[in-house]
Amino acid sequence: MPILKFISERFRANLTFIFYLSLFGSTACVSNKKLVYLNDEELSPEEVKTYQTKDLETYRLQPNDVLSIEVLSPDPQAAEIFNGQGQKSNNLGFREAEASFYLTGFSLNEKGEISLPFVGAIKVAGNTIEQAQDLIQKSVDQYLKNSTVIAKLVSFNITILGEVRMPGRYTIFHSKATIFHGIGLAGDLTINGSRNVKIIRQTPEGNEVFYVDLRDSELLGKRQYYLQPNDILYIQPIGAVTSRSNLSLLTVFFAGISTLVLVLNYLQ
Structure with missing residues (x-):
């Protein structure tokens, strides 16, 4: 079958050309x-x-952010009322403390508010950390004089x-x-x-x-x-790496085509 043989030879030649062209592209060097x-x-x-x-660009607090809030006072027992459970993570290891902050820190709700013990809800969303600290300080001052509020973002x-x-x-x-x-x-x-x-x-x-x-x-x-x-x-x-990662797939593809060529040769 001369026609079939001619098609097979042309097909195999084109296949070889395409294979080496793909191989060259897939192994291109990166500048x-x-x-x-x-x-x-x-x-x-x-x-x-x-x-x-x-x-x-100053970050402004958003809902679901978590704050660490510590209230300091000459009267530690009075300050403990505002601190709640948040400061018990100080003696924990790094990973344990990080997880503890998410459990005991003060999370902003969907309204952008935190709920501070004894004080209640304070809206801090839309403010910087420094501005939020000032807002919390003013709220605490209404109940505890000579206090110092330290607020930090722990969900960075x-x-x-x-x-x-x-x-x-x-x-x-x-x-x-x-x-x-x-x-x-x-x-x-x-x-x-x-x-x-x-x-x-x-x-x-x-x-x-x-x-x-x-x-x-x-x-x-x-x-x-x-x-x-x-x-x-x-x-x-990068592009060259993507091409190289496809080389194995191309190899499988050309192996299948080569099998087809062998079948065509067998039928001659």
């Missing part, structure tokens, strides 16, 4: 410029460059997904944590990770989505350099 953080080719080792950071959590060594959810104890702090907690990006990081940020108006290019040294002077509570960082795989 070093696509991997280096804060790349600044104009900066020499002898120079020092200062980046003026813009004003940090971020989630890091994708091409990092240890993806997961992390708690940050730093009011000015940067994107590199977060990436450091996750063990750094893998070599397969895109340096153009997608960030999903929760705001009272809804979820914002934007990208931060870790290769751009000008990032050090931008507001996006800093993390906010509840940020989600997603690191996508």
